[in-house]
Amino acid sequence: MRSSEYWEKRYARGGNSGAGSRGTHADFKASVLNKFVADQGIDSVIEFGCGDGEQLALAEYPRYLGFDVSPTMLSQTMARFAEDNTKSFALYDPERFSDRAGIVTADLVLSLDVIFHLTEDDVYDLHLEHVFGAARRHAVLYTSDADDPRMTGEFAPHMRHHPVLRDVAKRYPEWRLRERIDNPHPWSREDLDGSISDFFIYERVNGE
Template identity: 40%
Template structure:
């Protein structure tokens, strides 16, 4: 699955000529090791995750890592990523803030890799949400332009499958006040 995600993202970045990427919830950097991004900023709430990433990519000057609360301070990047994060946001307020932060962090595209249905997960740290409904209502300048189904869709073998798909949003400003 990591290869599938990397291939999708690397192709997209190359095809769209993306020069800057920010990931909200970068985790331990395992997925990032397969990425081919010209400039990358990883943000996370976990100091431990940030320390792991900083050590792993210490020599790579195209990558930097910072505390999540500082992400808004650096300005918009062309592409904002959310990979395997949304279904871990079990509290409504945190989900709302994260979604607003995610779309505010991007100037051209937002890519989300997550489930998109309403359901309580099998554990207390999983809550599936229909985030596409939120995006349609709360981010009107963003249009869903692609939904890439995961070829490793969730089955009984949960070790090698995922309930997540890719959702690609493009910034398309809406006309306001008749202009």
Template identity: 40%
Template sequence: MKIISLFLCPFKGAIKKLNVIRFKSSDYWEERYATGGTSGVGSYGELATYKAGVINAFISAYQIRSVIEFGCGDGNQLAYYSIPEYTGLEVSKTALKGCEERFQGNRSKRFLLYDNTFPCVSGSLEKADLTLSIDVLYHLVEDDVFWTYLKNLFHHSRRYVVVYSSNFDGIHDSPHQVDRRFTPLIEKNVKGFELMRTIINSHKGSKTMSDWYFYRKRQ
């Protein structure tokens, strides 16, 4: 057994890469939610409270009215936010339906299907003061999905973009996660925005490797 695993060892990286190539992130999330799964530990309990604390403080400090979140998930994290006008985009139809039911009658929130195209929602989505990418970037396994998502995230912001994500290159055993060092990619490819602030996550550990990245539109 030991000999076999020694023999397989050099191929482990290649196998991981192959899993990444085969993987379709939207199918993974739809199946996860459709079978009773949630947005994950990062969107519940003390991490949800922590994330909302940072976002609510930013919204209040910069007098943000409208927000578009790219990848709103099951809505648990959203319940902690104080946002005057919120649009949540999601790739999973099941999660979207769950959000619509959970926030039914709440006129400050609406939910739309994210279709991995640019411009998204058939070009009908307007801009908001702030766009959010919270615990989503490292789930965008496919390169084309990642780049289209980034383009949409910045295109739909009038003033600020907040990203909460890991920021290093890494592949995981589970194929639904690929870390990317994304800040240099944004600096090189996204004109018109600048990184105004980063905050190191005080809860970093086994449950999260995300930090905060705040971008503002250049004057």
């Protein structure tokens, strides 16, 4: 099953975006991102994978565009924020998304708890291409990394860990890892309620 099909079926059955966008995990992400947006004077934000909007509800972004692969959930999230004039949304199909004219751009582009749900190589490659292609100044990935020793062994079939740090360094030399922020409640085999993700904050080396 393609990853986009998995999420559409999950949402259509009444599922949500998962524990990572709720409770202490969501609060941690919001605190890091809201501070970064304020400190860096970020004016515009794009997110690839906005999900059910639970994480977004905690965000303090001046202007925001959220993409998602699930028509079902996107409709619900659009309805949830229908009265918020600072937020826009659009359906995302990675294989049918092309912005060579550079119109879909923002100061900051986000990918939060998305990458390890991309089980196909081609979709993963396109995701990175679109994230870094849309980012003018900063890109923030909140994800696992396959080189992390904790990520060995079997995980759920809708999960796959990628060597994100190596891939970004190799494919996007114009970007550098500005900061890594480990989450305060890491996942382990003994603590399954923890998060497998950490923040990887990138900045463009040579400006726009």
